[in-house]
Amino acid sequence: MKILVAVKRVIDYNVQIRVKDDGTGVVTDNVKMSTNPPDDNAIEEAVKIKESGKAKEIVAITIGEEKAQETVRKALAVGADRGIHVKVEGIVEPLAVSKILQKIVDKEKPDLVFMGKQAIDDDCNQTGQMLAALLNWPQATFASNINIKDKSLEVTREIDEGLETIEVKIPAIVTCDLRLNEPRYASLPNIMKAKKKPLEQISASELGVDTKPRIEQIKVEEPPKRKAGIKVSSVAELVQKLKNEAKVI
Amino acid sequence: MSVLLIAEHNNKELKPFTLNAVTAASQIDQDLHVLVIGHNAGDVAKSASNIPLVKKVIHVDNPIYENYLAENFTPVIVQNSEKYSYLVCSANTFGKNLMPRVAALLDISQISDIIKVISSDTFLRPIYAGNAFATVKSNDQKKCITIRPTSFEQAESSGGSAEIITSEAKENYEESKFIKKEEVKSDRPELGTARVVISGGRGMQSGDNFKLITQVADKLNAAIGASRAAVDAGYITNDHQVGQTGKVVVPDLYIAVGISGAIQHLAGMKESKVIVAINKDGEAPIFSVADYGLEADLFEALPQFLEELNKLNTIQK
Ligand SMILES: Cc1cc2nc3c(=O)[nH]c(=O)nc-3n(C[C@H](O)[C@H](O)[C@H](O)COP(=O)(O)OP(=O)(O)OC[C@H]3O[C@@H](n4cnc5c(N)ncnc54)[C@H](O)[C@@H]3O)c2cc1C
Ligand SMILES: Nc1ncnc2c1ncn2[C@@H]1O[C@H](COP(=O)(O)O)[C@@H](O)[C@H]1O
Numbered sequence: 330m331k332i333l334v335a336v337k338r339v340i341d342y343n344v345q346i347r348v349k350d351d352g353t354g355v356v357t358d359n360v361k362m363s364t365n366p367p368d369d370n371a372i373e374e375a376v377k378i379k380e381s382g383k384a385k386e387i388v389a390i391t392i393g394e395e396k397a398q399e400t401v402r403k404a405l406a407v408g409a410d411r412g413i414h415v416k417v418e419g420i421v422e423p424l425a426v427s428k429i430l431q432k433i434v435d436k437e438k439p440d441l442v443f444m445g446k447q448a449i450d451d452d453c454n455q456t457g458q459m460l461a462a463l464l465n466w467p468q469a470t471f472a473s474n475i476n477i478k479d480k481s482l483e484v485t486r487e488i489d490e491g492l493e494t495i496e497v498k499i500p501a502i503v504t505c506d507l508r509l510n511e512p513r514y515a516s517l518p519n520i521m522k523a524k525k526k527p528l529e530q531i532s533a534s535e536l537g538v539d540t541k542p543r544i545e546q547i548k549v550e551e552p553p554k555r556k557a558g559i560k561v562s563s564v565a566e567l568v569q570k571l572k573n574e575a576k577v578i
Numbered sequence: 579m580s581v582l583l584i585a586e587h588n589n590k591e592l593k594p595f596t597l598n599a600v601t602a603a604s605q606i607d608q609d610l611h612v613l614v615i616g617h618n619a620g621d622v623a624k625s626a627s628n629i630p631l632v633k634k635v636i637h638v639d640n641p642i643y644e645n646y647l648a649e650n651f652t653p654v655i656v657q658n659s660e661k662y663s664y665l666v667c668s669a670n671t672f673g674k675n676l677m678p679r680v681a682a683l684l685d686i687s688q689i690s691d692i693i694k695v696i697s698s699d700t701f702l703r704p705i706y707a708g709n710a711f712a713t714v715k716s717n718d719q720k721k722c723i724t725i726r727p728t729s730f731e732q733a734e735s736s737g738g739s740a741e742i743i744t745s746e747a748k749e750n751y752e753e754s755k756f757i758k759k760e761e762v763k764s765d766r767p768e769l770g771t772a773r774v775v776i777s778g779g780r781g782m783q784s785g786d787n788f789k790l791i792t793q794v795a796d797k798l799n800a801a802i803g804a805s806r807a808a809v810d811a812g813y814i815t816n817d818h819q820v821g822q823t824g825k826v827v828v829p830d831l832y833i834a835v836g837i838s839g840a841i842q843h844l845a846g847m848k849e850s851k852v853i854v855a856i857n858k859d860g861e862a863p864i865f866s867v868a869d870y871g872l873e874a875d876l877f878e879a880l881p882q883f884l885e886e887l888n889k890l891n892t893i894q895k
Contacts, residue, residue: 491760577851
């Protein structure tokens, strides 16, 4: 079995982002970047499946500017075999990402595509479902457990009401939740080895995909700030304030 | 120009968030139609037709729609999409799973999770876990939009009498199969719509200790929430998680107990009207958004809180 894993480079989740003064976006210069957190879970799951002998090859792919390669290198360092970088500048919307992934799937013919459930920068939560639509494949989204059967997967999905289990035939798309597994760290020797693993570079135009945004970002601004609150000194004071001042109990 | 809203329901009742989506959809365009896809879901179609803002209900009924699968719902929506300028649904796990599958087939770049309708093609949406707001304009002819339900009031649910028409089912999608749903049933108000929410974090130390939270919740008729760390640790089930990758809540009163206030948690609760934080670390970031902060050990504070509440006899239900 072959697994394709999509990894996106985003501002690290620990960074308190800042909005640019001119309202064109958020500050990314000199800001720590990392792999989108659930994409680490996607890679981890693929590596575990390979370790169990059920997969032969893991291909990691990213779409973005030159530096996005770092995320592929990291995936190679934790166990992916080969990398693909599709070079595009600027914002690439989930629709365009899914069209690029579709082209790669047509070429690579993986049995499974693993991705994160949501990118923590645009918070779109679209790409996996879109790719599944374009390929007419099943979609197991928000996965917190994957059980590989003969020609299918049994996937536990995190939904608003609790948990849901579905069975999807292979080939399928899975989008991963953070609770799926505990991603490993790359060891130094593996980071060194990863530098020698193959990483193919292609441009989106070579693939014939139009990546021009359909959505205009008119302005990015800070959300309204909450006004500072107070510290209360006792539970009795808290209850009194909630009752008489805030009038919420 | 009209809007087609995909209803979320359990074949018996409309899910309450559908009413919030109705409000948003009607702000986009007044000519609002609702699509009900289900099995033996006649009551749902009827209640959708009772919503005064709804002009028409399209009902598609077939055993294959007993359980919700995006793979099965999508062809029905695509088939009915032609006459509409907008396809909308709630940005919860139902709509997040469904709408992108529809959008891709129609070659539309979806706008997710809008919190405000600025004009018929321009919307406000949070990005970076709500640390920035983006004003975005869709240049697609037809638009696919998901709505953050808690950012819109619930529409009036009775008094209307929209026409109900039926439409054809599509073929079953054989490659995906529903197996089971483990739904956590409770008598408490729903987290998304509760007036009061009390949430516990890693500071609770165990699932057992959550009974301190439960007791206060009982007293305040509150829903119970949790941080991701509390869910990860197994103190409580995933449906309670509040935050960027959990639920968004906007109650009148949010009480965070033993929660540090990571940005991913704040993303799900910082629009609450009044926020209370109980934490023993005076430097915890949660205090920066709290209207009332109590620096205390929760194992002392929660029993006292319950005692004080018991002294009051005017708890609003
Ligand atoms: C991509 C991504 C998405 C995420 N999504 C979410 C999300 O949706 N929701 C979410 O909540 N988190 C989310 N997180 C995790 C988030 O970053 C934090 O790790 C998490 O919110 C921390 O939970 P906590 O506050 O319960 O735990 P901690 O940060 O460990 O805080 C525990 C707090 O309890 C206090 N405490 C301990 N003992 C006591 C006591 N006896 N009395 C009083 N106070 C006490 C401590 O002072 C501390 O402040 C996400 C992370 C990532 C990377
Ligand atoms: N530019 C990209 N390169 C690689 N993978 C991506 C890219 N954008 C999105 N993805 C994948 O799609 C998932 C969901 O992203 P989104 O739909 O933007 O929330 C991410 O977790 C990634 O796995």
